[in-house]
Amino acid sequence: MDIIFDKTTSLEILFSEQYFTHKLQLYENYLKRQRFVHMNKSLSSIDYEKVTTSAILNNFYEVAVMEVVKTVKEDAIGKYQGKNLTEKIKGYFHSFDQTLFNDEYGEFLLSNSSAKSIVHHSFNKVKGYALNAVKEVLQSGKAIFYKQNYKNNKDRMLIVAPIEICIGKNQGKYMMGVSVEVTHNNNSVELIEVVIEKGESTDSFDTIVSSPVNNDSPSILTLLQQVIDVKNGKLSLDKVTAIGIDSE
Secondary structure (H helix, E strand, O other): OOOOOOHHHHHHHHHHHHHHHHHHHHHHHHHHHHHHHHHHOOOOOOOHHHOOHHHHHHHHHHHHOOOOOEEEOOOHHHHOOOOOHHHHHHHHHHOOOOEEEEOOOEEEEOOHHHHHHHHHOOOOHHHHHHHHHHHHHHHHOEEEEEEEEEEOOEEEEEEEEEEEEOOHHHOEEEEEEEEEEEOOOOEEEEEEEEEEEEOOEEEOOOOOOOOOOOOOOOOHHHHHHHHHHHHOOOOOHHHOOOOOOOOO
């Protein structure tokens, strides 16, 4: 007996494949988390060997040669319901259960407080577009800054990766940084910054408003600019500001 495929049958097969692909991804993510917990005791534990000054210095190079992790072609966040921007960002974070996992650094929390903090820190249209790439940056990016007891006995880490924005007048390749507040309980996203690349020259749409508490800590924009300069051959690795947990 021949099997007849009509439009309905094709759709059922398509959705079945999508369903099993989704389930497989969930299972793979579960295994990654379990392996991380086995090695590091908890999902929020930072392996200090991965954020030493030497590791940070190596990460400057890795990010400089990294391929774009996300091409933003539409503002997906604007589609979420909410009375204001903060509420829409909360909805976006809830779409991936407010958590993202990185194989090296563990789980990141994108809470309601994270949404408020991101908007509070000089948020604008460019950052709004860039926020659509926060998932890929946190999952694939590298730490180029880690400082213990940065503020209020909490550590600070900066995860960075290159992205591309293809919307309106803001088209271009950017270096995106996601600042993470590290505690014993969780690693919570605090703010984002972006610096655009324009050939051999660079330009920033924003000035840093989250000024470092410690005078020996560079601004986020400075660090992003240094990655771009390393990429363009304008700055050697021995000249970057590499701060890890063994830095004094």
